[in-house]
Amino acid sequence: MEKKGLLIVISGPSGAGKSTVCKALTKKNKFWISVSATTRAPRKGEVNGVNYYFLTEEDFKDKIKNNNFLEHAEVYGNYYGTPRSQVLKAIEEGKDVILEIDIQGALMVKEAYPEGVFVFILPPSMEELKKRIINRGSETSESFTTRFNSAYREINYVSKYNYVVINDTVDNAVRNIESIIMAEKCRVDRVKDEILNP
């Protein structure tokens, strides 16, 4: 029996630093990286099937209807989505797949693939989150408050996840995620059948 790969979903509130952590993680380790689909126009140099699958809005909406996405979202009038069949095929072939997505997307993936490993990235403190949001350049105190409150609200979704990783330093966060992946591969639920029916 071929051993399945893991689907590792890296998510969390904005300002937690999930992209930085993911970049460092995928640089150090071999993962299968999913190519997203989008309806936005290709930018100069972007290649279909490499950077994105570029779809018309009609195609995209058909694929939503046919349940072809693990998750999808509309951002500023453009659609983005994670193709379901490719990700599931990679997992079946024993490859570990990393998805870096926002909380809304992660919850959709969990619905579709609950056996995934859902990791919530947090800033080291609310103080630090404040700083990071300020550094991103909210001009008015009102827009800061909106952003901060939204990030604060998002933290309540932590209970839908399996793991919390505090992003105090990128190295620590990466080391924790590597341990989580190693540990998940030892979970009885994942290896029991192989052991009892070799």
Added chain:
Amino acid sequence: MEKKGLLIVISGPSGAGKSTVCKALTKKNKFWISVSATTRAPRKGEVNGVNYYFLTEEDFKDKIKNNNFLEHAEVYGNYYGTPRSQVLKAIEEGKDVILEIDIQGALMVKEAYPEGVFVFILPPSMEELKKRIINRGSETSESFTTRFNSAYREINYVSKYNYVVINDTVDNAVRNIESIIMAEKCRVDRVKDEILNP
């Protein structure tokens, strides 16, 4: 709120090499090591409260009655047990506690403390288990068969555990257990309260 320590139970069939793995693990990492109680006579050089708590059979049986042990067993007419209050106190103080015990004992600990981390150590293959049992010196093929069948039966208890670690090399097994401990400290169930009610 003080962060609780973990109770890590290292267990598995005889011949899997759990003592060797535990020795290497506790040499590299700082754990709180539980001192067992026993009714057997102290050997030369053994110190009460250091190597064991030496108890009379009457005392031991009283303690069983009063539910003072996390687990206990009778081996060749002597009693052995893990004192409950000490282990729980260490955990409350944030110390990680390692217990290396047989499957029967591990199941008793799980009953008493289900939030523990239960790790099942396995030899790399049934062939290897055969070799290890033979190397321990079963004289007759009958006693070999008995031992092998017993170890084989014990493997069915794997589903009561959280993790399986294949002891192909001691280094790999230790690295896996270290990852499991690191990952468990990130589990949402363990840190959720701290994050949502800081």
